[in-house]
Amino acid sequence: MHLSALSIYPVKSCRGFSVQSAELDDHGLVGDRRFLVVNAADGKFLTQRSHPRMALIETALSRDSLTLSSAGHGSVTVPFRADFGPREVTVWKNTMIADDCGDAPAAWLSQFLGGSLRLVHMGARYHRAVSVERAGPGHVVTFADAFPFLIVSETSLANLNSRLDAPLPMDRFRPNFVVTGCEPHAEDTWKRYRIGDLVFRNVDACARCPIPTINQLTAEQGKEPLKAFATYRRDPKNGTNVIFGYNVVHESKRGTLRVGDPLVLL
16 A cells, blocks of 8 residues: 555635645644635635635645636635734634734635635744543644545445446545555545554544535536445444545654655554
8 A cells, every 4th residue: 555646725725735745843744724715704625615706716735835726716825924913713623713814815705715814824923722532632634624644445446436427537626645455445434544654543434514526627516426426435433424434643743745655554
């Protein structure tokens, strides 16, 4: 088994990109979900669940900035050090203090998505702990839904696609780690494992929301894969949820992951 793809999503729910290697820090992959789009009035987070057009926002990282762009709508560049004051933001039940990124990205996002929006990023005032009940003590997380990483195997996707009239690409599921060389859904059974030199631990199955039904290139929405999942991927703990992929925390807080790194169960 080995790591066959590695992806970073700089802005929660916007388009990500694949990389050949990535550094880790306390929060996860460096550059992953460090930015968040929020409503200006109440600081509540936006995702493709309510704004499918977020899939059309391309992201690019340089050494010192983030660039947002979309075909026909130009672009805006945000320095990592941008700090236009603290802003209280909410992701699900967690409220934290983030750094506002200023009026330029706010105007670009508001025009593209509609409404009055702000872009924020993690700064020195930011702190968000992973649920101790679910992951144990000592873990922190970015603006991701709940955990630092999501892992999916290529064979799990192939198993899904064998049940569909039209196959779906892996980008529908927005994983950080894609692995190959295992049986379908083998990742559901793993506890602790090493990828390269770094140790990870599975925490909880990923309950899938409607985002995988959104075409990440067009923002069009359909019924699959949730319709297919309902026939064979019901959560045994909660029969109303369907599951695909696994949420992960890292025991090794520093290091480098590379595509091709072997995955070894511990």
